[in-house]
Amino acid sequence: MRSNNTLMREAFRYSDNVTSEKDVIEIALSEYILRRKKKTTKELKGKIHFCDDYDYKAMR
Numbered sequence: 001m002r003s004n005n006t007l008m009r010e011a012f013r014y015s016d017n018v019t020s021e022k023d024v025i026e027i028a029l030s031e032y033i034l035r036r037k038k039k040t041t042k043e044l045k046g047k048i049h050f051c052d053d054y055d056y057k058a059m060r
């Protein structure tokens with residue numbers, strides 16, 4: 001496993017306009033939370049219902 005310093009340096013390399021470790025940590029935590037909240041396709045199976053008369057070609 002990589003050390004905290006190594007991870008922080010790598011995070012700074014991929015970050016634009018981030019100047020402090022606190023900012024990097026806040027961004028990382030918010031992205032982590034958003035990613036965990038997203039539903040996977042398997043979790044949504046059977047929960048989305050479509051109208052029988054829906055015409056996808058009409059939307060073009």
